[in-house]
Amino acid sequence: MVFETTGTSIFLAVVIVVLFLFLSRFKRPKPNLPPGPRPWPILGHLPYLLFTKEEPQFVFERWARQYGKIMTLELGGQTAVVLNDLDLIKSCYQSDTFNGRPKLSTFEIAFGAGAGIGTGQHLHWREQRRLAVSLLRTIRFGEGVSMAEIVEQEAGKLLADLATHNGHPIDLTHILPKAVCNIVCAFVFGKPFEYSDPRYILMLWLVYQNFKLAGPSAVAYSSAFLAKLPFGPGKRLVDNLRAFKQFAEDHIFEHEKTFDRNDIRDFIDAYLSKIENKDSLPIDESEIFKHLNLVWCVNDIFGAGTETTAGTLRWAFLYMILFPEVQGKLQEELDRVVGRSRMPTLTDKQNLPYVEATIQEINRHADIGPLGVAHATTQQTEILGYTIPKGTLTLANAHLCHFNEEYFDNPLEFNPDRFVDADGNFIKRDEVIAFSVGEYFDKKFILYKKLY
Ligand code: HEM
Structure with missing residues (x-):
């Protein structure tokens, strides 16, 4: 009798878990969020990112082609909205609504709840x-x-x-x-x-x-x-x-x-x-x-x-x-403007357009932060007809901007000359968003300008 009861309980528990897993696989977590690939139960989209040899930005790139300017992902219990379009990233990050930070559980466990x-x-x-x-x-x-x-x-x-x-x-x-x-x-x-x-x-x-x-x-x-x-x-x-x-x-x-x-x-x-x-x-x-x-x-x-x-x-x-030819051009400019008897300083920068262009091309092509640093919404907001709840993690898909053929000819090629005009002047381009965008970037940049 005892065995029967235990057996029935285990069976019921297994049925409930399987049912839960099955239902949660098809359930969209919240209404009226942007579309996105189908999530796995509990882990959401993490398995797509964890169990592949592909770098996450390339997985994101494929999804972006399918779902367009904005998409939703579930990342292990955290709803994330990904902005796949430069104008959208700019307009969102210029508003305070998108300039919060997500709750950082790992930090809170390690340090205590602070900021x-x-x-x-x-x-x-x-x-x-x-x-x-x-x-x-x-x-x-x-x-x-x-x-x-x-x-x-x-x-x-x-x-x-x-x-x-x-x-x-x-x-x-x-x-x-x-x-x-x-x-x-x-x-x-x-x-x-x-x-x-x-x-x-x-x-x-x-x-x-x-x-x-x-x-x-x-x-x-x-x-x-x-x-x-x-x-x-x-x-x-x-x-x-x-x-x-x-x-x-x-x-x-x-x-x-x-x-x-x-x-x-x-x-x-x-x-x-x-x-x-x-x-x-x-x-x-x-x-x-x-x-x-x-x-x-x-x-x-x-x-x-x-x-x-x-x-x-x-x-x-x-x-x-x-690219030794790039190295040669850099050396030539440095020798001409700075010489070899002293180190270059920040004040030389304005006279070093090829150096500036090369740095910008490295930031674009190396793409070391392909999805920016996570932000979070500070209040519920409407965007492109979707409702994004307060506290939603948001990611700016910098990778798509850096390798977008509409912005850069032959984007896979490493070529600092794309940022130099016919007169040899440096062209600063908004599409390189390695340090983020908009007002937020400008405020933050003050910190960098003082440090470097
Ligand atoms: C190539 C070098 C660097 C790159 C590509 C880079 C990129 C970024 C990005 C993308 C963000 C997030 C911006 C956002 O939330 O939208 C960020 C934030 C930040 N970075 Fe950097 N960073 C670099 C170097 C540095 C350095 C040298 C410092 C030195 C102190 C620094 C300190 C910070 C701080 C404190 C924040 C948070 C700023 C804030 O939330 O106001 N970063 N960085």
Whole structure:
């Protein structure tokens, strides 16, 4: 009798699960969302992206051809709307409605519920970004060294390091981030690290790993489903972030011990000074500037500033190897404008149109963020007749813009000359959206202009 009851229960449970899986395969998650491919039960479209050797942007490209300017995907419990058209991306990202960030479950599990610059929205985003930008305008290191000089110093160290290999082949994967990140570290921690510092090397390795694990647009960071699994990429992301949190906290602790409000050395000091003056801040701001959010900010700047730039530089080296004629033209322009007795500086940029064109072509062709960085809607909104609920993750399909034949002749070809006019002037093109678009980009770009 007992066996019969148990057998019936198991049978019923199996029937319910199978029925649920069957129904959820055909159910659209929410009404009036844009169309999209048929999702799998529970995992949605993740299996299409996880169980293939194809890069996700190419899977997205095929879907975009089928579903048009806008499509819906289910990514492990998170509804995502993908914008496949440049004008649509521009009009959406120019409005505040599309400039939120999705909930980042992996970060929340690793750090606690807070928000940084690139991970926060509304006031968190505005105030913490404002602090970073204003500091970049004023900061001087040690003997009054400027940010631009720090960049030059790191470039010099990198060249010296490369020279030690005496022309032998080397793997640049882990050399470039050391130099790039040190510029960010000077700003955040007030000092660069030794290239041989084991903890620094470990942190760079974790950032590199997380970039690969989180995938294009860093969507995996927001999947609560992946983050809570006891194995797999979500768990590894969380473990890596926990290790980074410890690193950030150790540095914050050191700063607290030596903090002097009259000598603000770096971003951490500037942030601690905000925390110290909490009582004089408007009530909303005093909620933002706290220890937990400082950890988020340190992670945001360290993470966002390292692999993006190092990855782009790795591509740049590859293009120079593959296209020696481009390398020759660059060298000729640099020799003519800058000469060989000094390093180029940012003020030379306006006289280096071919260098500018090549950088823009690298950003287009290397396409290192083919789906941008995930945004989220801050309220329910109507678009092209569809209803997008509040909190929907949105992705800008940069890949389609970068390889669109309507915008670029022969887009697969690497060709910096496409950005140079008949008089040899640099042509800046809106269709290259490696750094995002519109007002959002302009605001964010201030941060870059000060750093690089
Ligand atoms: C080739 C280099 C880089 C590329 C292609 C790149 C690309 C991007 C993109 C696509 C976004 C998301 C924009 C959006 O949400 O629509 C972003 C955000 C961000 N990046 Fe970069 N980035 C690069 C270098 C850097 C560097 C050097 C830093 C240094 C600090 C940095 C810091 C940030 C921050 C803090 C955010 C969040 C900004 C915000 O939400 O206001 N990035 N980046």
